[in-house]
Amino acid sequence: MRHIPYLAVILNEKGEIVDFYSTIDAIGYTPQEVIGKNWFELFIDPVDKEKVLHVFKEIISGNDRDFETYKNDITCKNGQHIFIDFYNKLVTKKGKKFTFSVGLEHLNYHPVLLRELGEYVYQHTDFNQYL
Numbered sequence: 001m002r003h004i005p006y007l008a009v010i011l012n013e014k015g016e017i018v019d020f021y022s023t024i025d026a027i028g029y030t031p032q033e034v035i036g037k038n039w040f041e042l043f044i045d046p047v048d049k050e051k052v053l054h055v056f057k058e059i060i061s062g063n064d065r066d067f068e069t070y071k072n073d074i075t076c077k078n079g080q081h082i083f084i085d086f087y088n089k090l091v092t093k094k095g096k097k098f099t100f101s102v103g104l105e106h107l108n109y110h111p112v113l114l115r116e117l118g119e120y121v122y123q124h125t126d127f128n129q130y131l
Helices: 046-060 111-123
Strands: 007-012 017-022 069-075 081-093 096-105
Touching (some): 046 069, 046 081, 081 111, 096 111
Antiparallel strands (some): 007 096, 069 081, 081 096
């Protein structure tokens, strides 16, 4: 079976990274380097920040269906930019809101594959550790 490199990230309502996992080599960061940092400051180019932050705010406000999938550029540790197709989901636990996102490097993956991977990773994530 072929391995599909992916990125999984959980953000709190402030946009801070509470969990991070990546098998996309180009990203270059370890969880220890990014957890607790602001996703938009670390990974999003200032040129794209406003539009990506808008999507995040829409998801956090409950409009996650309209942004279930979204494509955007991220900045890797070495400064390289890669385009990622994200599957996004709003998660509410004990009154706290999180965005759960799983991304694949943009290679025209079918949205169903992206959704299925995202749901699989979501079902195997323990959100209680962030509460």
